[in-house]
Amino acid sequence: xxxxKRKTREIWIDIVVLIVVILVLFPIIWTVLTSLKxxxxxxxxxxxxxxxxxxxxxxxxxxEDGFYRYFKDSIIIATVSTVxxxxxxxxxxxxxxxxxxxxxxxxxxxxxxxxxxxxxIILPIYILxxxxxxxxxxxxxxIMHILFNLPFAVWLMSGFFREVPVEIDEAAMLDGCSVFGxxxxxxxxxxxxxMLATTVFCLITSWNEFLFALILSGRxxxxxxxxxxxxxxxxxxLWGPMAAVAVIASIPIIIFTFLIQKxxxxxxxxxxxx
Amino acid sequence: MxxxxxxxxxxxxxxxxxxxxxxxxxxxxxLVYSLYMxxxxxxxxxxxxxxxxxxxxxxxxxxxxxxxxSLRTTVLFTxxxxxxxxxxxxxxxxxxxxxxxxxxxxxxxxxxxMMITPVVLxxxxxxxxxxxxxxxxxxxxxxxxxxxxWLGEPAPALPAVILVDIWQWTPxxxxxxxxxxxxxxxxxxxxxxxxxxxxxxxxxYITLPLTIPFxxxxxxxxxxxxxxxxxxxxxxxxxxxxNATETLSIYTYKVGFNYFNMGYAATLSYIILVIITFASxxxxxxxxxx
Numbered sequence: 001x002x003x004x005k006r007k008t009r010e011i012w013i014d015i016v017v018l019i020v021v022i023l024v025l026f027p028i029i030w031t032v033l034t035s036l037k038x039x040x041x042x043x044x045x046x047x048x049x050x051x052x053x054x055x056x057x058x059x060x061x062x063x064e065d066g067f068y069r070y071f072k073d074s075i076i077i078a079t080v081s082t083v084x085x086x087x088x089x090x091x092x093x094x095x096x097x098x099x100x101x102x103x104x105x106x107x108x109x110x111x112x113x114x115x116x117x118x119x120x121i122i123l124p125i126y127i128l129x130x131x132x133x134x135x136x137x138x139x140x141x142x143i144m145h146i147l148f149n150l151p152f153a154v155w156l157m158s159g160f161f162r163e164v165p166v167e168i169d170e171a172a173m174l175d176g177c178s179v180f181g182x183x184x185x186x187x188x189x190x191x192x193x194x195m196l197a198t199t200v201f202c203l204i205t206s207w208n209e210f211l212f213a214l215i216l217s218g219r220x221x222x223x224x225x226x227x228x229x230x231x232x233x234x235x236x237x238l239w240g241p242m243a244a245v246a247v248i249a250s251i252p253i254i255i256f257t258f259l260i261q262k263x264x265x266x267x268x269x270x271x272x273x274x
Numbered sequence: 275m276x277x278x279x280x281x282x283x284x285x286x287x288x289x290x291x292x293x294x295x296x297x298x299x300x301x302x303x304x305l306v307y308s309l310y311m312x313x314x315x316x317x318x319x320x321x322x323x324x325x326x327x328x329x330x331x332x333x334x335x336x337x338x339x340x341x342x343x344s345l346r347t348t349v350l351f352t353x354x355x356x357x358x359x360x361x362x363x364x365x366x367x368x369x370x371x372x373x374x375x376x377x378x379x380x381x382x383x384x385x386x387x388m389m390i391t392p393v394v395l396x397x398x399x400x401x402x403x404x405x406x407x408x409x410x411x412x413x414x415x416x417x418x419x420x421x422x423x424w425l426g427e428p429a430p431a432l433p434a435v436i437l438v439d440i441w442q443w444t445p446x447x448x449x450x451x452x453x454x455x456x457x458x459x460x461x462x463x464x465x466x467x468x469x470x471x472x473x474x475x476x477x478x479y480i481t482l483p484l485t486i487p488f489x490x491x492x493x494x495x496x497x498x499x500x501x502x503x504x505x506x507x508x509x510x511x512x513x514x515x516x517n518a519t520e521t522l523s524i525y526t527y528k529v530g531f532n533y534f535n536m537g538y539a540a541t542l543s544y545i546i547l548v549i550i551t552f553a554s555x556x557x558x559x560x561x562x563x564x
Contacts (some may be wrong), residue, residue, distance in 0.1 A: 010372070014374075014377070017370055017376075020366065021380050024384060024386070025383060025386075027395065027398045027399060027402060027441070028398070030401075031398045031401070043406075045407060046412060047409055047412055088293045089293065091289035091290070091293070092290040092292070094286060095286050095289040095290040099286055099287045101290050106290065113297060115554055116305075116547070117498075117502040117523070117543075117546050118504075119522075119526050119546060120308065120543045120546060120547040121301060121305060121543075122527075122530070123311060123530050123536055123543060124303075124304035124308045124311065124540070125300075125304050127307075127536065128304065144300070146296065147296070150293055150297065179285070179286055204389060208390075208392060208393075210391075210505040211505070211527075214508075225391050225394065228393055228397060229393050229397075229509050232397060232400065237404075239404075242401070243398075243401070245394070246394045246395075246397055249391055249394050250394060253389050253391065254386060254389070254390075256389075257385050257386065257389045258385075261385065264385060264449065265449060265450060265453045268388070268449070268495075269450055269491055269495060
C-alpha cells in the first residue's frame with residue numbers, strides 16, 4: 001500500500017521532469033529544425049513542423065558567406081590558448097601543490113582572477129593592444145583567453161595533483177629519478193585524465209568567449225560568436241542561415257560536454273569550493 | 275618533504291613564476307592602468323592627450339541618471355535570475371535525484387544549455403521572440419493570449435532577457451545542488467526515515483541545512499556572473515529598447531566603444547569591480563560561517 005503510493009508519486013514527478021526537459025530542449029530542437037528549412041518555410045505562418053528538409057542554409061553560410069574562416073579562427077585561438085594555459089597551469093600547479101610556493105596567498109591570488117569582471121580590464125587592454133598594433137590579430141585574442149583559462153587550469157590541476165600521494169614522487173626519487181624525472185615520468189602520466197578534462201574545459205571557454213573577441217576582432221581575425229552576433233541585424237534577418245551557424249557552433253560543445261560530464265561540477269564551480 | 279630547497283629558478287619551485295608573471299602583465303597592469311584612466315578626461319575621438327581631472331569622473335558618475343538607472347537594471351536582473359534559479363535548481367535537484375535510467379538521461383540533457391555559447395543561444399531565443407514569426411507568440415496565440423513585442427518594447431524586454439538567463443543557468447544550479455546532496459552521508463536520511471519524518475520535514479530539517487554550503491557556492495557564482503552579464507543582453511537587445519535592459523556592463527561598453535569616452539568608461543568599470551569584489555567577499559564570509 002505504502003509502496004504503491006510512493007510509486008505513483010514518483011511517476012508524477014517523472015512526468016513533471018519530462019516537461020522540464022522538453023522545455024529545456026525545445027529552443028535547441030527548434031533551431032535545428034529552422035536550420036533545415038527552406039526560405040519560404042521559415043517565415044510561414046503557422047510555423048511548419050513538417051517540411052522538406054534542405055541544406056541550403058548551411059551552403060549559404062559556409063560557401064557564400066565564408067563562415068569557414070571564422071571557424072578556422074575560433075579553432076586556432078581555442079587550441080593555442082588552451083595549449084599555453086595547460087602548459088603554464090600544470091607547471092604552476094605542481095609547484096604550488098608539491099612545494100607550497102607562496103603559501104596560501106599565491107593560489108588565492110591566482111584564483112581571484114576568476115572574480116575579475118572582464119569589463120574591468122577591457123578598456124586598458126584595448127588601448128594597450130592598439131598601441132602595440134595587436135588589434136585584429138590572433139595574438140591579442142589568444143593572450144586574453146590564456147588569462148581566463150590559466151587560473152582555471154592551475155586550480156583544476158592543483159586538485160588533480162593533490163589526489164596523487166606524495167609517496168609516489170618520493171619513491172621515484174629514491175629509485176634514482178631526478179626531481180624533473182619524477183615529475184615527467186611518474187606524476188604527469190597519473191594526472192593525464194584530469195589534464196584532458198581541463199583541456200576540454202579550456203577549449204569550451206575560449207570557444208564561447210565573446211567580449212574580448214568582440215573588441216579585438218577585425219577584418220582579418222574574427223571568432224565565431226562575434227561573426228554570429230553580427231550576422232543577424234534588425235534590417236536584414238536571415239534566420240535560416242543563423243540557425244545553421246548555431247547548430248554547427250554547438251555540435252563540438254555538446255560532444256565535449258558529454259566527454260567531461262564526470263568533471264563538470266568540479267570545473268564549473270571552480271574557485272568557490274575549497 | 276625532503277626536496278631540495280636551494281636555487282629558486284630552474285628548480286620545481288620556479289615553475290609557478292611564468293604564470294605569475296603572465297597574470298601580472300595581463301591583468302594587474304591593466305587594472306593599475308585603468309585606475310590611472312579613471313582620473314583623466316580621455317576621449318579617443320580627438321587627438322588631444324588625456325587631461326587630468328582628479329575625481330571629476332566620479333563626481334560626474336554620481337550625477338549621471340543613466341548610471342543609476344543601469345545600476346537599478348543590473349540589480350533587478352541579478353536578484354530575479356539568482357532567486358528563480360536557486361529555487362528552481364533546488365526543486366529540480368530534489369526531483370531528479372533517483373538513479374533510474376530515465377532520470378539519468380534527464381540529468382545528461384540538462385547539462386546542455388549551460389555549455390552552449392551564450393551568443394549562439396541568445397540568437398536562438400531572439401528568433402523565438404520574434405513578434406511576427408517567432409514560435410512563442412504563435413503558441414500564445416494558440417492559447418488565445420495576445421502576443422507581445424518581446425524585445426521591442428521596454429516593459430517585456432527585461433523579463434524576456436531574464437527568462438533566457440534562467441533557461442541557461444538553472445541547470446547549473448541544479449547540477450551543483452544535485453552533486454552536493456548526493457555527497458551527503460546516506461545514514462542521516464535513513465535515520466530520519468526510521469524516526470518517521472515526513473518528506474517535507476526531512477527536507478526542512480535535514481536536506482536544507484546540510485545543503486546550505488552548496489547553496490552558498492551556487493549563489494556566489496551566479497551572483498558574480500549575472501551581475502556582469504554582457505553577451506546575452508548585447509545580442510538580444512543591445513541594452514534597448516529605451517535603455518530598459520541596459521546593465522552596467524552594457525553601459526560601460528557603450529561609453530567606451532561607442533562614445534569613446536575612455537576615462538568615464540574606466541570609472542564605470544571600476545564601480546562594477548568594486549561592487550562584485552565587495553559582495554563576493556560577503557558571500558565568502560557567509561560560506562566560512564556555514
